[in-house]
Amino acid sequence: MFIYTVKNGDSLFSIASKFQFPLDKIREVNGLIDPTLVPGQALIVPSNYYIVQPGDSLYTISQMSLVQVNTLRSANGLQSDVLSVGMKLYLPVRTKYPEEGLSYFIPATPEQIEMTTRNFSPYNAYFGIFEYHITEEGNLSTLKNDELAVIASRNHRVAPLATITNLTPEGFSPEMTRQVLNSPEIRNRLINNIYTLIKTKNYAGVNVDFEQVRAGERDLYTGFLRSLNDRLNPEGYLTSVALHVKKSDSDYPGYDYGGIGAVVDFAFIMAYDWHEKHSGPGPIAPIDEIRKTLDYAVQRMPRNKIILGVPRYGYDWTMDNGTVMSAKAVSVTTATETAMRYEVPIQYSIQYQQPYFSYWDENGRRHSVWFEDARARAAKFQTVVDYQLKGVGAWQLGLNFPQSVYLVEQFFYQKRVI
Structure with a gap:
């Protein structure tokens, strides 16, 4: 799960594409009827995977996913904090x-x-x-x-x-x-x-x-x-x-x-x-x-x-x-x-x-x-x-x-x- 903060120019389609996650599911979880978004709006993206984007770091992904950096690193077998654009990261299941x-x-x-x-x-x-x-x-x-x-x-x-x-x-x-x-x-x-x-x-x-x-x-x-x-x-x-x-x-x-x-x-x-x-x-x-x-x-x-x-x-x-x-x-x-x-x-x-x-x-x-x-x-x-x-x-x-x-x-x- 991620909590994504809407940025200028974002749309539901672009956010769904960024996370490679179904748009309709994002709409459902967030109770969205109108597709209009506003900058600063917080959206839940209920995905267990993330595709690294330009400018991302383990820290920024950690902030979005509410998963600690060390946990992200360990779950994905990373030896360092260096990420490549397009890399697919797995989010471990949260202990409830x-x-x-x-x-x-x-x-x-x-x-x-x-x-x-x-x-x-x-x-x-x-x-x-x-x-x-x-x-x-x-x-x-x-x-x-x-x-x-x-x-x-x-x-x-x-x-x-x-x-x-x-x-x-x-x-x-x-x-x-x-x-x-x-x-x-x-x-x-x-x-x-x-x-x-x-x-x-x-x-x-x-x-x-x-x-x-x-x-x-x-x-x-x-x-x-x-x-x-x-x-x-x-x-x-x-x-x-x-x-x-x-x-x-x-x-x-x-x-x-x-x-x-x-x-x-x-x-x-x-x-x-x-x-x-x-x-x-x-x-x-x-x-x-x-x-x-x-x-x-x-x-x-x-x-x-x-x-x-x-x-x-x-x-x-x-x-x-x-x-x-x-x-x-x-x-x-x-x-x-x-x-x-x-x-x-x-x-x-x-x-x-x-x-x-x-x-x-x-x-x-x-x-x-x-x-x-x-x-x-x-x-x-x-x-x-x-x-x-x-x-x-x-x-x-x-x-x-x-x-x-x-x-x-x-x-x-x-x-x-x-």
Whole structure:
């Protein structure tokens, strides 16, 4: 497999010819409908061979193929780094890392549920069914078509997890969380309601996503998760949690990584939204910051309890003289199509391992876009392997990113829990 960066003058035909690989297969893997390409666009070429081109070196081929120079040299019986134009190089089969992936999806129609579970079940051990929200009384909302989502997940051998949030129409509510956690009666009611939901609807467990928990509720939150696990674990149900990123104890002080890691089966670290709708433009999931988070996390909880959460999206900020006027989330496909539409090259930050570009719309407004692509995703997958984590997961499967599943297949062997 290669990740090829489109250059000026490239076409699908010329790229297919360069790699001596079927054009239709390149189109399929990259989800391309329009044959138009834009400079800087990352394309996966799913070939195990490479024909040396003028200007190539083992290093540049190594960068494209994500295979170390020494490995390339050994696999091809090379005694030196000298290459000849036209030489055919073989890429050794990548050793796949065993992982348990967790990705979220929002159940909609029966057709969408079946399509999502069928398409993504080979790449996930867990589906986070999103979402049930709590009330101030410790009750749970309903979720349309959740029974169908559970059945479909289990039919495809993926463990369905009921995602429980503190989300309200106004956003995540730390105040409601405070009220619930500070009342033993309400807290116990919520635990009982979660247990009943899981048992009656045949979930495999729970994924608790309480966001913006305050420092004052830090120990109460850990205690709540411990009590919840004590209720679920004896019957074989899983307790998992979604966590904000932390690089130090002072970041998101309402979350005790060490305490939480000790009382749950695993944690999904939401390694995205370093920049989002309410910030200025910038990388969504910069690899340098992700590594700092993991350096902190693995000192406080077992590596085999950590799932790295990655985005299937980016943001498009509308600017006015350097000031953000508005912003919207866009899928990876939408971001790439926007660059094509406005015929602007895609740049790539080596530091952050994320693509970006700017454009002017029809109304004369400047936009800045940062998003995820195959290069960025491969860097994150390699990080999962390097840190020996439990797995990787995504928010969320309704956002189109066709290259992602191919990369999962190349990097990982999916372990099954049911």
